[in-house]
Amino acid sequence: MASSSSSSSNRLRVGYAFPPNKERNVIRPSLVDYAKLHGVDLVRIDLQTPLLHQGPFHCIIHKLYDDAWAEHLQDFALKNPDVVVVDRPDLIARLYDRVSMLDVVSQVKASDSGVRIEVPKQIVLKQEDGEIDSIRDLDVKFPVIAKPLASDGSAKSHEMSLVFNRRGLKDLDRPVLLQEFVNHGGVMFKVYVAGEESVCVKRKSLPDVAETEEELEKKQDGAMKFSQISRAEEKSEKCNGAEKKEAEEIEMPPEKIVREVSNGLREAMGIRLFNFDMIRDGNGTYYVIDINYLPGFAVLPEYEQFLTKFFKEVAEKKKKKKVEEDDSAIEDGKAKPRCCCFQ
């Protein structure tokens, strides 16, 4: 067993701010122990005490849907530029709305010009749009997935419907996002990203819809409700034989595409800890349909190594950037040259 190999001076202190259930899910004892052995101390942040009275921290990770916390953290970050905040609350906020969430996908380009990375066609149905029958042209083709516009961590924000025809739109709470359903073989790719590293896993998804629009129009049940189907596999621990076979038949995306989409989204959003859901249609086009901030990394095999490596890289990058900034200040005569005497 490796012993803790770093003196207190170069140990990294990573503060975390999570609700209790999230803390249980991400900061597991196995992560705390592994990180400690590799020079990283994970420290719970007391949400009732100002950050300035806690620490010192090299890095802060957090996932709280709380405006007061976001404001306090932004203020702390301004006063403590040497602490790496992962990630800036104002950048995470784009993920709380399912339209702004996916706007960034247009900035993602695969190096292979034959590979298309898209978002399904989608519209927002607002309260003021009036009765469904009064809207002549919906601009989207059925079936659609109806998703709450707000993605705010509430159970309600995951309550969705697969909608087959206009009848299925009538009872939806608004504002609601209507995103065209893309047939993708019943298996979805969930890609976990921590900085420059990404891991792609397969997850259970909705089955293909074979009916034509005309046949869908005749369905009496205009919609089918569901929620967080991609975690269904986790809940049931295993699929039935047919679903297992289906999952095995769907090929994983090439690693190059996973890496390029992960890096493209990270750079476009400016955030470093997230996952995204991607599906592939029968023509080989990829669609990014969901992006989640700081998801349940603990489901990944060896997640302890995955996250600890990220923390160390973040701190290393910050240290390197600080040295570069100090060097340029010395060159510009804005700071005294470093003392070269030996202690």
Ligand SMILES: Nc1ncnc2c1ncn2[C@@H]1O[C@H](COP(=O)(O)OP(=O)(O)OP(=O)(O)O)[C@@H](O)[C@H]1O
């Ligand atoms: N446009 C689409 N076409 C086909 N299937 C879709 C589409 N959008 C969503 N789905 C299916 O519905 C599931 C839930 O959609 P989405 O991931 O947007 O919801 P979510 O509640 O944000 O999920 P998560 O738990 O990952 O945060 C997806 O995992 C996928 O199986």
Ligand SMILES: O=P(O)(O)O[C@H]1[C@H](O)[C@H](O)[C@H](OP(=O)(O)O)[C@@H](OP(=O)(O)O)[C@@H]1O
């Ligand atoms: O299967 P994953 O790891 O994607 O499950 C995530 C889910 O995608 C969302 O990110 C959830 O966060 P909210 O969108 O804020 O609900 C995560 O829930 P959390 O309570 O762990 O943050 C799921 O882990």
Ligand SMILES: [Mg+2]
């Ligand atoms: Mg999802």
Ligand SMILES: [Mg+2]
């Ligand atoms: Mg989501």
